[in-house]
Amino acid sequence: MPLDGITGSVDAATQAAAVAQTASAKKSQTMDSEVFMKLLVTQLRNQDPSSPMDTNQMISQQTQLAMMEQVSNQTTTANENFSLQMRMAAANLVGKQVSYTDATTGTAVSGTATAVSYAASVPTVTVNGKEVDLDVISGIKSA
Numbered sequence: 001m002p003l004d005g006i007t008g009s010v011d012a013a014t015q016a017a018a019v020a021q022t023a024s025a026k027k028s029q030t031m032d033s034e035v036f037m038k039l040l041v042t043q044l045r046n047q048d049p050s051s052p053m054d055t056n057q058m059i060s061q062q063t064q065l066a067m068m069e070q071v072s073n074q075t076t077t078a079n080e081n082f083s084l085q086m087r088m089a090a091a092n093l094v095g096k097q098v099s100y101t102d103a104t105t106g107t108a109v110s111g112t113a114t115a116v117s118y119a120a121s122v123p124t125v126t127v128n129g130k131e132v133d134l135d136v137i138s139g140i141k142s143a
Helices: 012-025 033-045 055-092
Strands: 097-101 108-117 124-127 130-133 137-141
Touching (some): 033 055
Antiparallel strands (some): 097 108, 097 137, 108 124, 124 130
16 A cells, blocks of 8 residues: 555554554653654555655654654753752751751751651651651751
């Protein structure tokens, strides 16, 4: 069955095989370069020889994919950097007087930070025996 350019349709059997192969290869919600290449190969196999795929569109799509991968890599790096900064900030609080607002009572609490835990997505600081999320702490004083 001929394809209508890059966005054309593929016969149901070919489409089902590509979807099954992609699903078994990687359970992912994102379109990566492997999926793109499989779709491109499928389109090239099923295109009408009298009306081949436009190479400008193909190059444009490959460029967009490369840009998408770079943005994804930069986002991952930025998230890792932010996580590292939070860990360093939490570690620097140990031995310092900190204050926060208790979520259950709504009162201001202050005490010395004695420990840090990185078990959760947000580091927790132990103040007066209670673990407090780093982003809840509202003030810091030297001990």
